[in-house]
Amino acid sequence: AEEGIVLLKNTAGLLPIAKTAKSILLIGAHADVGVLSGGGSSQVYSHNAPANGLIVADEFPSGFPGPKTYHASSPMKALQARTGATVTYLDGKDVKAAAALARKADVVVVFGEQWTGESFDVPDLNLPAGQNALIDAVAGANKKTVVVLETGGPVVMPWLGKVGAVLEAWYPGTAGGEAIARVLTGEINPSGHLPATFPASLAQLPRPKLEGDPKLDRDSHPMGNYDIEGAAVGYKWFDKTGAKPLFPFGYGLSYTSFAMGGLTAAPEGKGIKAGFSVKNTGAVQGKAVAQVYVSGAGWEAPKRLGAFRKVDLAPGSEQVVSVTVDPRLLATFDVASGGWKIAGGDYKVMLATSAADVVQTVTV
CATH class of the missing domain: 2.60.40.10 (Immunoglobulins)
Structure with missing residues (x-):
């Protein structure tokens, strides 16, 4: 997890978090108890979870590729163990309350999540459930806002210009909370680089709109128009079109x-x-x-x-x-x-x- 975390932005040396910080506010994505896992037929449950395997109850969908699960590796507890600051957590469901508390904190870390699973596409590249609005409001209240993303792939970031730093942690696994905390505090210098291009918008992609289930040929094989990209897939598509992505393939910063x-x-x-x-x-x-x-x-x-x-x-x-x-x-x-x-x-x-x-x- 430590090797794969990617530092995407770090304005004015906001990270690593200063040892002088006295209050750190964590917001969203159940960062008080764990880190997000992807879904699918080979789901791994947290080793110290309840009998049903879920450390966070009532997360949906309950059917395949769910249930939506979290590993019991708390970023909050890991930061509490590594800093002399008071580290608190807020779920972020009340955006105004989150912004109000953010104003009082020395550093704010917003955890943005996008759950994905086997066999299903995401509808778009936005963080779901109003998370973009939450990040925008919190960053407007405190310039020392760090965003930690737990996603299965690229997302757009309409709030990028407002936040001080961004880490892409992906689905960091059973010790993900500790890995995130070690990077945030500088115990580990981030060295991950993007394995995929992060587009600035859906319009930059060869297929900006999902057309639903593919058509099948007479042998029930999916049919697709491979002439759109040809050999220019992934980062090569951006080279071919000249489009400037949000973050290019292979990108990653360091301390x-x-x-x-x-x-x-x-x-x-x-x-x-x-x-x-x-x-x-x-x-x-x-x-x-x-x-x-x-x-x-x-x-x-x-x-x-x-x-x-x-x-x-x-x-x-x-x-x-x-x-x-x-x-x-x-x-x-x-x-x-x-x-x-x-x-x-x-x-x-x-x-x-x-x-x-x-x-x-x-x-x-």
């Missing part, structure tokens, strides 16, 4: 800073070997995630992630890194021959911190 450079690349067998340096230019230890993308002439998708490496560095230290791009990631499908082929010619190799932030490019 320290890094410098990357010195990129070299050369053929190695049918693949490519790349080398570069990574330096911690900040004041605390942290883990950088260097990403290498590749691009071939005539590719339908502008570039592909070829390799990445997470590097743990002390302040001021530097490391030379080498990675290999698997030949399969250089191949494109040839319809005429019905197989994958690696075309001859030049390939661009890019060192980046995300799909949208290229540091250096060389040609092989």
